[in-house]
Amino acid sequence: MGMLDGQIALVTGGSRGIGAALVRGLAEAGADIVIADLPMQDDEASDMKxxxxxxxxxxxxxxxxxxxxxxxxxxxxxxxxxxILVNNAGILKPMPLEELDGPTWDAHFDVNARGVLFVTNAVLPQMRERKSGRVINIASLAARQGIATEGHYAATKAAVVTLTRVYAQEAGADGITVNAICPGIILTEMAKNKLVGADREHWTQATSLKRLGDPSDVAGAAVFFASPLAEYVSGQALNVCGGLYFH
Ligand SMILES: NC(=O)c1ccc[n+]([C@@H]2O[C@H](COP(=O)([O-])OP(=O)(O)OC[C@H]3O[C@@H](n4cnc5c(N)ncnc54)[C@H](O)[C@@H]3O)[C@@H](O)[C@H]2O)c1
Structure with a gap:
């Protein structure tokens, strides 16, 4: 018997990276899965299926x-x-704030913040009807402290943490919990693109556990938020970062 037996989880961007690890973790805990992703991800999505x-x-x-x-x-x-709705889809194109152009700013807010709004608003009515549901938003440690070259991205993720808190208050009376996970540096395509050479060693040593994250490291927190163990937990944002940041 899994903790999530009989539950159906939809994971946006669930075909690769952290999303794929979340799909794996939720399925291992017993959930049936819907992967929601862009058509260009069809091959990877089929492999996950x-x-x-x-x-x-x-x-x-x-x-x-x-x-x-x-x-x-x-x-x-x-x-x-x-x-169970997991808002995981996200993009990051690193750029210093002073070089940032409008389209890049908008593209990040469109996917990372407005995407959470659209998907959550589309799913909440059925959860309200059943008087139960779990929403889990993948934010980022960047939301906590910002990081050079990721100011626009950090701003979108701070928005996600705020949306999490407000949705929790607005949907709680219908038995719906809404929580966020703030992953640290997790070795996916997104992180590998920006982390090269000495930078990678620097961030490895900056973690308490002296290693960067694997996508599977994020899954446990999602299973917890989705499970009966987290019945009375809502509006929270949990850092999953190997002890890189403490607030
Ligand atoms: N990798 C990290 O270090 C890290 C750290 C903190 C937070 N995160 C967050 O975790 C989430 C997953 O990141 P990842 O590293 O696995 O990235 P990734 O680039 O490997 O995967 C992102 C997924 O989102 C999907 N996606 C992108 N735009 C979309 C759109 N418009 N509609 C639907 N799907 C879309 C992609 O197709 C892909 O499947 C993101 O929200 C990211 O911001 C990642």
Missing amino acids: AEVEGMGRSCRLVHMDVTDEASVKEAVAEAGRID
């Missing part, structure tokens, strides 16, 4: 662009029942 089915869980794929409200509504309708 096969992996989840190999674990004895069901897995469906829906196309979703979190920046496009119509696409979000269509995908959520196609998905059907969703007990």
